[in-house]
Amino acid sequence: MPKILIVGGGYAGFYTAWKLEKWLRPGEAEVTVVDPLPYMTYQPFLPEVAAGSIEPRHSVVALRRHLKKTTVVTAKVTGIDHASKTATITPEVGEPWQFDYDVIVVTGGAVSRTFPIPGVADQAIGLKTIEEAVAIRDRVLTNFDKAANLPAGPERDRLLTFVVVGGGFAGIEVFAELRSFASSLLKYYPQLSFDDTHFHLIEAMGRIMPEVSLPTSHWVIKHLAQRGAEVHLDTQLTSAVDGRIELSTGETFESDLIVWTAGVMANPAIVRTSDLPVEERGRILTRADLRVGDEDDIVPDAWAAGDIAAVPDLTGGGVGGYCVPNAQHAVRQGKLLAKNIVAVLRGEEPKQYIHKNLGAVAGLGVGSGAFQSGKIAITGLPAWFAHRGYHGLAMPTWERKFRVFWGWWNNFWLGRDIVSLAAVQHPRAAFEQFAARPKPAAEVAPAAPAKAVESGSGTKGARKTPAKAVAAK
Template structure:
């Protein structure tokens, strides 16, 4: 048979598809008749639902990622980017971190490159904006919030202090609300260690262009979440857009203006663009046109799933599955099985998923959930949120490490230390060298 399966992307779909193939094709992988390769810029898969807890210090950053080479010992991992797909020739152009790009041949391709932040041409957005999709962004944001608390404690300039203690989050979906809730909880908790900062000095602003937050949990639970955030002192601005952030001066569409050093952008995602020269069809949103069997529409030996794919929702005709982890993990199972079926000449199965609901964490001991029509809030929802996502974390190793982190947090206070110097490790050495030259 001698088939080479190439998976572009090592996120949810890439990892779980490879895990499925590793289990279903043990004999073929052992005798070399089938080989599997993953190409991804990182050597690990990030479990994104735990990014807010990592940012707040409830989980170690290392425990919310799964190392691909350890989890997938039968799979070849190439770190770098796919810059082009030529499915007619069954090749991709691979750009490693160092050195020249090269062609990688394949027999079957799985497009699982995920998504990137969808930004808008807003003046100054890149001046202070940061996304919230990677472990690097989450930890950098944590360090930034704690560093700005240190700055506010140490300055006597009221304008500098006010600017440092003002934090803005744009986008009120899961990523935005959970990130804000966890970081707001952490920042307010941290004030007990500062002499000149009170909880009321810290300002959190949530900006949302639509008329509600957390639409995934339904109107009732969304309204409850809105009330809870406002009771905690968060300024929630609905039907409001970010107009400008030049130099950190934030201007909103409702006329509000203020200065801030931190703006978290979570206002949507878009599929990762990978040119294919028309060999892989795209829809109007730039996603790969995909059938319910998770094959690329009209193309042989090509599969797609997750955020990069437009997968028809068979439970809601005319619509597409939403780009979230729940669908990605379940699609990967069907996709992996369909690849095996295709290799063995069997009939492919369709992806059909009944939506079970959603859960969201809102800080320590606070959450909201709408699962199978059962609506929970507060501590029960927070417990369900943790239990559900713990069950979805890949590998027993990571599950145990997460539980250990949570258990230790019951007995010890959370760490509130900024390690921002990690982002610029050579600054001290350069300063010392400059002093020596004098």
């Protein structure tokens, strides 16, 4: 059977494998997915996870549970030699090995793109993984606990000052969700007031959310300002050393939580270790039919999709002529990719990817949202329902859909859970603190030197000590 290797188990990779299981005939091909994580993360839910509106495990999809006919390998692909059709697979434990394949599908996704700003690498946290979202949530809760025990002053201000860098969809959503989360926490902390919390969003461009119209983006800024959150436009972060925020406008303040959402880039760990063609922005050069290559040349048996691929946007709505890196494209590309692979295996022609953007919808905290589709714009509560309805139904598998909607229903009646589990980052700390340990071995005192025995004295036949023997000489 042909061996199909899928590199990456995110949106595009998961949907490709999921649909291949549906459309491949028994014995037609063998599919393997390699990803360092055993689950797919539904990233549009990360802002709500950070704000405690969705349980973390409900926003991920276990690969082994839902890919029942696919071999799932939890490891990294550290090299692709398509000339010989081999990939180097490196597990966390054990030695790397070579995997021979017939068809490769590269869907390695993207990672946070940062700039060499002092302090960012040491102080900031991204929002690309479920672990980052959980850490943000726990940090907010832990900071509220700490601040409640402090008098008004610089240290309390630092703990309750939250900064988001990047005014795209991800940045605005997590910024607004955290503002909503912090406001809901105040009733549990009578020592703190609304004015004690400070939220700053830093955006280098002159507007936010380029996916929506200018009037809609202005409404979002005004809405956030009414909720006590400040948006800094045409402003760059120049330093974040030790949590001291310095802006290009000259403004400075301190923060204990800096969330970085200012852009993504194709996963360099995969792109830079393969012999597949790459375009100027570091993405795998991909045709409209999702085969690797350009209009003139095709790399046989190589496919790519999602954020790691430069897929032409035939609708004309893409940035620079290519599909923008978002979940909407990755999911649909994954579905078409599976169809195209099956078509080529059966001697048929693949179809081109054509998808006109359906619009954009953002959650801005409980009860508030923004929706844009063409010239139609909806804001407030109706847009919030549209946001939850769209993403709730877009979550793959009915099992995951049920968990998400059930969680929202529980939160409607019971409210968000406000327990911080920050200690899980060091789970053995409490055990180590009180664990009994062996006492250190007692030091053995050096033996006293033996007394010299005079010649002719002592027991008859007694042996001379070395010292006596030396003296006798």
